[in-house]
Amino acid sequence: MHSPFDPVPASSPLLANLNDEQLAAVTLPAEHALILAGAGSGKTRVLTTRIAWLLQNGHITPGGVLAVTFTNKAAKEMMTRLSAMLPVNVRGMWIGTFHGLCNRFLRAHYKLANLPQSFQILDTQDQLSAIKRLMKQNNVDDERFPAKQTMWFIASCKEDGLRPGAVQVRDDETRRKVEIYQLYEDQCQREGVVDFGELMLRSYELLRDNDPIREHYQRRFRHILIDEFQDTNKLQYAWIKMLAGSESAVLAVGDDDQSIYAFRGARVGNMADFVREFAVQHQIKLEQNYRSYSNILDSANELIGHNKKRLGKNLRTTQGPGEPVRVYEATSDFAEATWMVDEMRQLQRDQGIEAGYSRKEMAVLYRSNAQSRVIETALFNAKVPYRVYGGLRFFERAEIKHALAYLRLLENPNDDTSFLRVVNFPPRGIGARSLEQLQDIAKFSGCSLHDAVSAATGKAGANIGAFVAKLDVLREQTAQMTLRDIIEAVLEHSGLIEHYKADKEGADRVENLEELVNAAESFVTVEGFGRDAVALPVDELGAGLSQSPASQGLDTRMPPPQPSPGRGGSESEFTELLPPLPGEGGGGGMSATSSINSDQPPDATGETLSPLAAFLTHAALESGDNQAQVGQDAVQLMTVHSAKGLEFDCVFITGLEEGLFPNENALSDHEGIEEERRLMYVAITRARKRLYLSHSQTRMLHGQTRYNLKSRFFDELPEAALRWLTPKNQGFGSGFKSSWGATNSGAARAGSTWSGGTFGSKKAVEESVPEQKAPSGHGIRKGMKVFHTKFGEGTVQALEGVDAEARAQVNFPRHGVKWLALSVAKLVPV
DNA sequence: CCGCCAGCTGTTTTT
């Protein structure tokens, strides 16, 4: 790879060093295709080279490409690599996340989408508080309808493309939820805000319902490329279908074996649907792995081979076997962590054949975040620097959200979520009762809280009046300011800085608030106001090609990327926006010229967004780095989920125990266990050189010591690739082995559909051993999912008594909580 | 408005 500044040789080495599979994928004809890209098979490289190849050979202009990813990181990576291959203005191209592109689309067509141009985006936190507020206002019983669940309901409706009216109502509970959904929609519309799901859904609907718009984009995007296709949900797939016209070629890249997001609506089935519905003629498997030694790869292959539902794929490598996969059994979670720290110390040392590994090349993976604690303790005690992934990102921190709320109110006074967030923060003597009063007034007159204040002067209290007045003054004062000055003014006049400075614990928060100013600064200069936030020219040739707009074939001698837009001020990017078309906004009549000159969609207005609104959008769409800071050499700690897409020399997969990994909540059905297995597959394939697998006999969880069996996944790995650092045994504390193994079988398991026959010996031993003594023979455990012929599936909440007296408390979703005598009720573990 | 305590709830996560 050369740097962006190297001249591209005439015989561009774009295709050099690609293997046959990759080359085939890159040079596919302009038809629909599915690339099954295994872990470490050079997927991103294929994707970016494909785009570069299409551009270089004049198959497409930059504006004709649509490339979608899930994360900002992946999108950025794609743009960086692409601009390293070709001197193309990637900024003007439609490369981005689903949500980022939908945002861009909705800004460009805000009138048709029935949104204010400066609509703001609710993140999950905002969405939840909006729902809580709405439920309180409408006296919804929050016992029966927990806000979180309601949020989840709304989100999944949207993911399925369902508006309130379209949801199938089968019972009263759903009816009520749908009512709340409707109220929520009305509220968002009134306040001029959209949640993440809404970005997707509204874009989809606009494309679906507006023929000229849809036809325009279909004509425009000749090549649609989708990354991580296995993670797309129903709506995202439908959105792609809307954008793909008769002349478009859709290239879907994905790996069904790495589908680990079913719980948030991802449908692997989209891959098969895609092949069928698009009559895909080209399917290419990228099976050559460039990452791992074969012991690691063999382990991954053998493990994933235990899944039934697969498209089928086998990774291979030309590298040798490498080190064996090491397996360790610890007596306790703490011992496991201690062993790991020791092992890391060894790895850091030069070992002759292998040079010492740096800490940042070592990763500890676990199934759930709670597991990081012991490991952190061990690392801390050993004074080993480490970094935990996950947790709050920059723009999600409370103090930042507060500052953003003020900024949002400047942009849009109707944003009640933001209003309530800061109306009394810092405290200014506005109590709950006056706010309730205000909310009632607002509800009665159907206006925002902000507007309700002026309608009820005096009545709502002088303090609120003062707050709103202050806000209004601030809005006026900052109207002409630069983004930086606006933020500084807000920090100053809101009293936020002052408030945190007075707090002895507030130093970090003050620092973060100051960092917000920097973030805004670099947003303007580096990000050039943020691609996604601004209604960019929808002109397919983008700003970079203004000299020869007529040229259809790509000129590979395009001018280099524009001078950084922010530096020439907002000018360069903003003044180049196209003039509005006559008859814009109506949506009905598309002018003849615009349909011929496909550069411009029917209602393009060319209006721009204020820098502030753009920055706020940026904050919502890109909540900041969740990554370990670069530079510091620290051991990396993260969940398996967040490790997806990353790679390390040395990987430790910890807590490989039944109930944990695979997680007990996934054990009830086949789909669940297969997803856990894919998760394990993802974990294994993160390792380049060394892989360690560990489990522990005991583990503290929820304040109780649990006795877990080692994960079934150990039995699914090739023995030849493993080295057991501790004696390979049943993974049991010695006292339990016989009693449990012998008694646990037969009646309780009859009807269980488990294959493999080892199920009985695999289940976690009774958690509370001291109280219950040895587990009794019924095989029912706390936390277990059981099936009852009358009540269906439920979860065991508690157990009491022994033998004939034994009773279980089971929570059945449909029928509530029941105490059942085990001698009578037939409970079958599922 | 703040602080305290009781009670609850604990997979995985990006946008």
Place this chain on the structure above:
DNA sequence: CAGCTGGCGG
């Protein structure tokens, strides 16, 4: 165990 929420009292 531990972190968070909601309710209540000062």
